[in-house]
Amino acid sequence: MSSTDWPLWEVFVRSRRGLSHTHAGSLHAPDAEMALRNARDLYTRRSEGVSVWVVPSHQITASSPDEKDPFFGPAGDKPYRHPTFYEVPEGVRNL
Amino acid sequence: MGPHLTIEPNDRSVGSAAAAAGKGVEMTSVLLGEGAHVAGSQADQLAAFDSAIAADERIEPRDWMPDDYRKTLVRQMAQHAHSEIIGMQPEANWITRAPSLRRKAILMAKVQDEAGHGLYLYSAAETLGTSREELLDKLHSGRQKYSSIFNYPTLTWADVGAIGWLVDGAAITNQVPICRCSYGPYARAMIRICKEESFHQRQGFELLLALSKGTEEQHAMAQDAVDRWWWPSLMMFGPPDDESAHSARSMGWKIKRHSNDELRQRFVDICVPQAEALGLTLPDPDLSWNEEREHWDFGPIDWEEFRQVLQGNGPCNEERISRRRQAHEEGAWVREAAAAYAAKKATKDHLPRDGGVRDGDKAEATVSAR
Amino acid sequence: MTRSDARAPYGAGPLDSPLLPLADDALVLSHRLGEWAGHAPVLEEELALANIALDLLGHARALYSELGDEDELAYLREERAFRNCQLVEQANGDFARTMIRQLFFSAYQELLYTQLAALGHPLATKAVKECEYHRDHAEHWTLRLGDGTEESHARAQRATDSLWRFTGELFLPLGPGGPGGTPELDGPDLVGAVDWDALRRSWTDRVTGVLDAATLTVPTTEQHGAWAAGAGRQGLHTEPFGRMLAEMQHLHRSHPGASW
Numbered sequence: 001m002s003s004t005d006w007p008l009w010e011v012f013v014r015s016r017r018g019l020s021h022t023h024a025g026s027l028h029a030p031d032a033e034m035a036l037r038n039a040r041d042l043y044t045r046r047s048e049g050v051s052v053w054v055v056p057s058h059q060i061t062a063s064s065p066d067e068k069d070p071f072f073g074p075a076g077d078k079p080y081r082h083p084t085f086y087e088v089p090e091g092v093r094n095l
Numbered sequence: 096m097g098p099h100l101t102i103e104p105n106d107r108s109v110g111s112a113a114a115a116a117g118k119g120v121e122m123t124s125v126l127l128g129e130g131a132h133v134a135g136s137q138a139d140q141l142a143a144f145d146s147a148i149a150a151d152e153r154i155e156p157r158d159w160m161p162d163d164y165r166k167t168l169v170r171q172m173a174q175h176a177h178s179e180i181i182g183m184q185p186e187a188n189w190i191t192r193a194p195s196l197r198r199k200a201i202l203m204a205k206v207q208d209e210a211g212h213g214l215y216l217y218s219a220a221e222t223l224g225t226s227r228e229e230l231l232d233k234l235h236s237g238r239q240k241y242s243s244i245f246n247y248p249t250l251t252w253a254d255v256g257a258i259g260w261l262v263d264g265a266a267i268t269n270q271v272p273i274c275r276c277s278y279g280p281y282a283r284a285m286i287r288i289c290k291e292e293s294f295h296q297r298q299g300f301e302l303l304l305a306l307s308k309g310t311e312e313q314h315a316m317a318q319d320a321v322d323r324w325w326w327p328s329l330m331m332f333g334p335p336d337d338e339s340a341h342s343a344r345s346m347g348w349k350i351k352r353h354s355n356d357e358l359r360q361r362f363v364d365i366c367v368p369q370a371e372a373l374g375l376t377l378p379d380p381d382l383s384w385n386e387e388r389e390h391w392d393f394g395p396i397d398w399e400e401f402r403q404v405l406q407g408n409g410p411c412n413e414e415r416i417s418r419r420r421q422a423h424e425e426g427a428w429v430r431e432a433a434a435a436y437a438a439k440k441a442t443k444d445h446l447p448r449d450g451g452v453r454d455g456d457k458a459e460a461t462v463s464a465r
Numbered sequence: 466m467t468r469s470d471a472r473a474p475y476g477a478g479p480l481d482s483p484l485l486p487l488a489d490d491a492l493v494l495s496h497r498l499g500e501w502a503g504h505a506p507v508l509e510e511e512l513a514l515a516n517i518a519l520d521l522l523g524h525a526r527a528l529y530s531e532l533g534d535e536d537e538l539a540y541l542r543e544e545r546a547f548r549n550c551q552l553v554e555q556a557n558g559d560f561a562r563t564m565i566r567q568l569f570f571s572a573y574q575e576l577l578y579t580q581l582a583a584l585g586h587p588l589a590t591k592a593v594k595e596c597e598y599h600r601d602h603a604e605h606w607t608l609r610l611g612d613g614t615e616e617s618h619a620r621a622q623r624a625t626d627s628l629w630r631f632t633g634e635l636f637l638p639l640g641p642g643g644p645g646g647t648p649e650l651d652g653p654d655l656v657g658a659v660d661w662d663a664l665r666r667s668w669t670d671r672v673t674g675v676l677d678a679a680t681l682t683v684p685t686t687e688q689h690g691a692w693a694a695g696a697g698r699q700g701l702h703t704e705p706f707g708r709m710l711a712e713m714q715h716l717h718r719s720h721p722g723a724s725w
Contacts, residue, residue, distance in 0.1 A: 005226070005430075005434070006430065006507070025218050027218065027509055028227065028508075030433035030437040030609070031436070031441075033605060034605060034609075037602060037605065038512070041509070041512040041513045041516050042211055045211070045512070045516065046291070062157070064157065065155070065158050180508070183502060183503040183511075184503050187502035190499045190502055191496060191499060191500060191709075192712060193716075194717040194720070194723075195536050195540075195717065195725045196522065196525070196526050196536060197526075197725075199522060200526070203499055203515055203518055203519055204515070204519060206515065207511065207516070207519070210505075210508055210511035210515070211512055213508060214508050214509070217508070306725075310722075312720060418503070421504075422503065422504040422505070422506075425506070426505065426560070427506075428614065428616050428617055429506035429507070429510075429610070430506060431613070432609055432613025432614045432616070432617030433609045433613060435614045435617075436609040
């Protein structure tokens with residue numbers, strides 16, 4: 001690594017108003033201001049976005065794939081969290 | 096359905112919000128080192144990997160994967176990225192001479208797209224812990240290759256059209272199946288690229304059509320370009336299946352979905368009627384429709400030429416790589432200046448100095464988000 | 466417009482329009498930026514430079530189309546019939562020179578187009594947002610180069626000093642009475658209604674502010690050379706421009722009447 005290397009940034013783009021930002025990809029930039037501009041030039045040149053976020057890649061904390069079961073398994077057996085779990089008598093509306 | 100990735104405008108902790116959201120989140124992380132991956136024996140991991148491949152699931156950056164799979168991917172993604180970047184040169188060669196303002200705009204946008212595609216692919220390769228700097232080093236020192244097609248020169252304006260129609264056409268034929276590649280980041284980069292590439296091929300076809308229907312001189316220019324680019328385009332699919340070193344394994348891993356010869360045949364079948372529509376001839380006397388196979392038969396490819404160009408003896412190998420190296424070296428002071436400025440600002444604002452890739456704590460420490 | 470008109474250094478019609486210098490500025494700078502393709506200091510900057518070049522080419526095409534046939538105007542005029550300022554035709558040099566040139570020009574273009582937009586010119590209304598982005602991009606780079614390393618500072622200062630003498634020309638009124646137009650001009654005289662003094666003041670504030678922040682010294686030298694004041698606007702260009710045009714026009718001129 002030399003001093004000419006720029007850090008990596010993750011780019012999130014809101015494709016239109018009303019939708020959340022989604023991950024679009026990454027790029028290199030010396031600082032946040034330039035990262036934002038580079039992101040605009042790279043990821044929205046076909047009008048793909050109305051808003052952009054950039055986050056230094058190293059600042060993102062993620063769950064480990066090895067923790068798949070302890071992290072995401074328990075949610076699997078709680079069907080009562082979903083509306084389809086409940087039976088509604090025929091004819092009852094607006095519920 | 097698990098929760099969606101929803102990040103609210105005021106939520107400052109994008110990373111953790113996203114990480115907790117789980118489903119659909121493919122996040123970057125700081126690896127804890129090899130020690131973090133102790134769950135299960137190597138055999139279990141391999142079995143899990145194999146069954147994911149068999150079930151057509153995607154492999155994501157932090158999943159366990161066999162070393163050779165990782166190496167194959169890095170090599171292929173890097174080569175692909177390098178090809179996009181080197182591929183800018185033969186076309187950029189004509190930006191300053193484009194014969195109409197409309198064509199000038201189209202060509203500039205196309206060359207720009209190639210830079211963008213290179214960026215998407217370098218990003219995808221970086222998810223496997225190889226920094227762009229490292230990959231560029233390998234390109235500049237000749238340790239990694241790029242597609243040999245770009246070692247041919249663009250001698251006339253019609254070459255810009257031939258590259259669009261034939262070279263981009265061959266590339267798309269190759270790339271569309273990679274949109275279903277087993278490695279998630281690569282597949283996603285390819286989806287974006289293929290979407291954007293569709294205009295490239297069309298503009299090439301349209302450019303040639305205008306020439307073919309133009310003056311006698313323009314028509315001759317178009318025919319000459321097709322004569323020169325046809326065979327090298329067929330070589331873009333790589334050596335015949337029985338000589339292709341990595342093909343079978345890559346197909347097993349679903350990095351590759353079709354064999355070289357299959358794709359080459361598909362490309363020839365697509366091009367023959369298009370050439371007719373262009374009013375141009377493909378330079379192959381053996382080209383004929385085979386009723387039985389329901390494919391076009393074509394003549395033998397000069398693989399000796401392919402090997403020569405691959406080994407560095409093409410018309411432009413030397414020039415392409417030295418121009419690339421020169422651009423990189425001449426840009427060093429600019430990259431340095433911006434990094435120095437960022438460091439100064441960070442100190443001034445009493446923020447901890449950016450500890451990312453630049454601090455040299457190994458590219459492996461940062462795996463890009465997908 | 467006929468071909469012979471297009472070739473005449475000083476013809477009637479489009480060549481007298483005050484919009485022509487603006488179109489030529491945009492085309493010439495777009496062409497220069499296009500020369501960077503494949504050579505930018507970093508991949509991300511390839512995208513940025515191409516975006517700016519494409520925006521400018523868009524401005525040029527829209528303006529030419531108001532005046533006549535865009536390709537005849539771009540490809541069939543001789544050097545002396547081009548009315549672009551000398552600033553934009555200057556060779557790219559290093560990245561610092563390209564960015565300082567961009568800063569000087571984009572700051573000017575943004576201010577000028579803002580005034581034109583206020584006068585109701587539809588193209589300017591759209592273009593002004595793009596100019597703002599170009600200026601912003603150039604400002605960010607000027608800060609980083611000026612206040613980056615010793616080497617980048619020296620290069621940025623050299624570029625500033627060397628390009629300064631081409632900036633005076635920017636504020637010469639276009640339109641009736643100005644070097645780029647004639648009093649008999651017909652049609653809406655949008656450019657003639659521009660407040661050129663205000664433009665100069667705003668430009669100077671803006672540019673010197675950026676140079677200061679970038680720790681660069683604002684030159685105290687003349688903003689025009691010995692005979693260069695207004696020269697580009699009058700069809701007098703610097704030597705590199707002829708070579709640029711030769712390259713740009715060669716193919717088009719080699720096939721008279723052909724369509725592409």
